[in-house]
Amino acid sequence: MSITRNDVEHVANLARLELSEQEKEQFEGQLNAILKYAEKLNQLDTDGIEPTSHVLPLANVMRDDKVKPSLPIEKVLLNAPEDEDGHFKVPAVLE
């Protein structure tokens, strides 16, 4: 499998990245090289091998459903690039 310029543009769109023409060209070459290298995994027969997503046996962590004070709004908004009336501000979603 090899990555085309269209694939790079499609993946950039999925990843919410805007790439320059130079970046598209660079990533096309580099991703192809990395994925070609990654194809060596196909040398291994992994039929019947369980995937390891995590080395620890994970369990849900439950806490008591108790009401606690939330973070103060001014702290929550402290790092917001733009805010208004105690809310994060974004461009209009609905026209």
Next chain:
Amino acid sequence: MSVFDLRLSEIHNRLQNKQLSVAELVEHSIKQISDSDDKIGAFLTLNEAGARKEALALDAQLAAGGNRGLLFGIPAGIKDNIVTEGLRTTCGSKFLENYDPIYDATVVSKLRDAQSITIGKLNMDEFAMGGSNENSAYRAVRNPWDLERVPGGSSGGSAAAVAAGQVYFTLGSDTGGSIRQPAAYCGVVGLKPTYGLVSRFGLVAFASSLDQIGPITKNVEDSAYVLQAIAGHDDRDTTSANVEIPDYLSALTGDVKGLRIGVPKEYLGEGIDPQVKERVLEALKVFESLGAVWEEVSLPHTEYAIATYYLLASSEASSNLARFDGVRYGVRADNPSNLLDLYRRSRSEGFGAEVKRRIMLGTYALSSGYYDAYYKKAQQVRTLIKQDFDQVFEKYDLIIGPTAPTTAFKLGEQVGDPLTMYLNDICTIPVSLAGVPAISVPCGTAEGLPVGLQIIGKPFDEQTVLRAAHAFESQTGFHNLRPALS
């Protein structure tokens, strides 16, 4: 002898006996940073005023004769992907250049409880992605042993700061080798604990199933001290292991008689610099002289580890970094035409090339039609790699090999070739995929540059790892070598 040459236990005693004050320790650090950091570039943010204020408070407490924590008065540096309340945390990225966290990471709270003082935040590859520290959005860190060479990455600032005697210990984070590899390149001690032993709450996530915080120190005893302070269960981290924390310091007996060591042939084969191999073989002779026994073993899936790692780590990174959208914190593009435009341009302006490359790779590997071929396949190979370790640990107490295949390379030498750069992590990545603990300790030099010995243990058996590492350094003294700069 410089105060930086003292072990933490010696500093503790001197403070206790009033031969040294906390204020003096802090001033030593600030002066050393001010004298050397224009050359090294290890620090991104300094907490001078805060550190001085804390030092005065601790000295007052010392005079009043109160209880003292494990790291009482010891100035530390923290990698800049570990959040510190009110102290800027950038992750080495322009995206977060103005980010002031509103809470402390659990490890930072634990250091505070142990009464350590945070001197500042340490330079790193952007979002911990890189093996040379050249991917920092601010400046590359330089290796104190040779300023034309890299310190390793991504905790390059954390390792260089200790090597340059700027601070008494640091915290780094290790995903594929980012504590151990820079520790090896800079001639200091770096410990990656077992996955889950140290809380990741407040560590800005890169690859959540691999990331682990650990100490970088001048010697193994200091490493045990810091681990003692930061290990332990945290219910705010769903991946935190609920295990009993032993006394790591009592493990440092110097006795390794009868210890069974496996030496993977794959770690001393093709691609390993002959001088690095020679230092490792010499180290094994030291263990032999101390009564340990070693045999060659095989970790047959080692050659598949790098491909596995980069698929899995990039996939997790593409998911974790989705939160950087320009809305709640970080960079925000000017005059966005709509929400999608805000996301795309903010992320493109905020992230550097390596981060974009990994997001692209991860998004591709997780995308419809490729998930089974790349992501699931890599997770299955991860199982095989983990089984390799399980099998060797049925017969052996430890696995030993080099930390990195070469010594530190020159700045710019590999920057245009990501695949070659990734191959520097061949000895550290399999360990991360298996989630087991490993330490890098200095084992001599090759052409004047430090070589790291990697000692790998069974899950949650940090005691044996530290015991062997301590016995080795006590016998050899390589940890006492310092770069000319300091």
